[in-house]
Amino acid sequence: MSQRILTFLPEFLLLVALPIMYMVQRYRASATPKTYFTLSRYFLLACLIFTIVLYNKSGYPEYYENSLYTSLFKVIIYLLAWLWFALSCKWFLVEDRNSLGFYALCLVSLAAVSVMISSLNLGVMAAAWFIINLCNYFLLRLNPEHDENSFVEKSYLISIVFFGLLFVLGCWLIWQSCGSLDYGNVQLSLQHLNHADAKSLIGVGLVLAVMLFSLSLAPFHFWYLDFVKTAILPVSGWVTLIPIFAYFASLVDLVVNMFWSVYPQFQVGMIAFALLSLLIGAAGVNGEDNLRCYFGFSTVFHMGFLLISLISFSANSVFSSFVYLVVYVLSMSGVYTSLLGIKSKGIYLETLSAISGLSKPKPYIAAVLLLFMVSLIGSPPMLGFLGKLSVINNLVLEQNYILVAAVLASLILISNGYLRLVKTLYFEEVSHPFDRTDKGIYIFMFANLVVVVVSLLHPRLLMNDFEKMLITVF
Template sequence: LFAPQLVLAFFASQLLSTGAFAKKNISIGVRNFSIFVLLGYSLIGFVLGQPTGTAFKGALIIDNFSHYMNLIIGLSAAAALALSKSFFQIEKLDRFEFSILVLYCTLGMSIMVSANTLLALYIGIEMQSLALYVMAAFNRDSLRSSEAGLKYFVLGALSSGLLLYGASLIYGFTGSIEFTQISEVVSSGASPGVIAGMVFLLCGLAFKISAAPFHMWTPDVYEGAPTPVTAFFASVPKFAAMALIARLLVGPFEGIVSQWQQVIVIFSVLSMFIGAIGALVQVNIKRLMAYSSIANMGFALVALSAGTETGVKGMLIFMSIYVVSVIGIFACILQMRIRDGMVENINDLAGLSSTNRSLAVVLTIFMFSIMGIPPLLGFFGKFFAFIPAIDAGMVWLVVLALIASVIGAFYYLRLVKIIWGDESEHDFVEAPKTLRGIALISSLLVFPVLILPLVSIPTQSLISRAASSLF
């Protein structure tokens, strides 16, 4: 049952030992093998016939939900790792430890999405977080990278404190750390202590998805971290944390929907508007993507706020499309090197259409998709995220989400205008084939030609089974 996680743990440990005693730089070999391991990890559950059950005396639960999450997490982590190759080689940061950190972070996320006790939840989150702290500060010679790692570590410790305090309250008032037993106690009547514990727990998890008002770290860390690390931050860990929130809300806290619904709605509204408005004044691409991710987490929370199976399904569809779009956008960003180094400011994109038209087209497709313009997949992501909220009677929340989407469209259109309307100021360096390939594949996944296969068969079936396994 726990084969994917055991595979990750075994190979991460073996690669770490091999790299530590190697007499020469083996980063390329470690990276390539790590990508192979991640691809195997993502598919092994389906190869084994998607077995279900519990492991480690009920601490972890293996179901269709965890199988789907392992698939997306593994594929996304492999893509993010592939993005890092040329960047780290050019910046002379090509060390084997980065691939090991990605493997351990993925292992932590896998434990998170399979957690069936508060202890397993905490272990998974901390395993993921410890790897992310080091990844943020991976460029030791950069003051900005070191600052990003320190900020993330300090605020991450605060969020872990909130999470632990919430878990201790829940344990104290329910007498158990197991989700099933907590659910039984909560269903028979939740005490104020349990509700307070749930709020602290959600606050700690809100930090992990950079939902407002726990988003303060996001712009600085995204800007300071190496760009491939930012691509990883913006995609995979957010999906894992959002999945964990979904498992908590419809699992142990299923009996107090009206209480947690208020908290999720507050996080959602604040995230949508702080993210959309904050992005309007950004000139740094990575800071802009940070605020964009904050807003998009708000949209995902709109779906979860419904507290229904269709809400979880809508969140999974939205987040799956979001992860593909973000990885594609960062594949484009990493391609855009100028003579002075990496492209960092949005004005550096001026005239991209005249110097590299194919890249300009691909990046524009991603911008329109994440904006939610039909018939690209980003539109369907928001559609499936908003419908459950309407069905639950929260039309006003969807109206606010649409207003935030309109505000957010402005900064995406500003980028498109700069790409296609402004004069070129730089000569762009030719991009590596790996980055071009990932960007092209990602753009095809959000292109109208592939809409039906992606939102119906077979992905729709996988997502439906994943969502229904939580209920």
């Protein structure tokens, strides 16, 4: 029994941090944003260590299983979370705001993310999904000053309740049809069911729709754009970087180990959603002036790209989309780090026109943004090229030439949108005075670039071992 419980130690450690944070808030008079960051950091580190130690231990294998596949995602998520915690701390220090709520909610969300990745039961997954989204909702509420806030909060709450209900309905239909929610049992049942079993098909469709909603794919992307525009900067960055890994890992696990026999019936629909995301994302980047929405549309585009690559759910496609995801997250973390360094008169700048001519007063931040834009386009010699190469090569292997043409056309369209930003940074005159940038931001940007350069020059480091870990999902 105790051994079984021990396997939950990483998640438990994340949750233990909460009462300690509360006590610090209550009894320590001089608690600063850094105090909560320090606490979160230590618990996150402990969680990371135990995740690695217990990488293949499973206490309740019918509900929850750790494997090389799940541990890979968890380790990446914890490292990213650590990075984002440190950067967010700078934001809270500058704004002189209490960071307890942010760190506490993020830790709960991380615990739920961890459970979701390892879950082997749809019920457990649905519960974890709901907790992650509830945490997101409370994170959104950390910004009480925004005018539109109440509307965005309400619409987000309605969205997660609605999709939560769809998730539950999907689970119920699958349970009705298969008599279980365990991955293995459902997979066996679906294999033996008649193709015309509408209940199970609707159930599977609803669960997949919830996953697409979570990945902010069009036409379910509306929540994401409002969210990143309204939330405080650390929360926008968090939602962009962290949960996406968990949703990706869960989607792959669901399709490969549960819905595989019925998945071909949904493939065309998934392609349609992916293409729609490419189109809407690329068009949005070309027309948007608000920087957060601009990168929000960019995320919609890249999620579409990811799904296109994933569409066959073969070992090769999972691997190529994973590489693309890593490249995307590295680039977006660089972009959000840069956004944390662009202020004028104490206010973080949020529109394209406000950062015109940034290259003159802030050459390094502009250069980093430029490099990550080139990477997001997928142009060599940046790391983004590896992602593009991996995805297109996989599509060509599968002889999906129409998709290849669609992807390349959309890449040209979105590149035009990214060039708007480059043009604003480099070819226009300075419109605002810019504040001094914290040295920590430069250090993080440099570290990010080092990771990018090392991955580019020696991609086997990134790819070979990851590939071995990823195929354990099959």
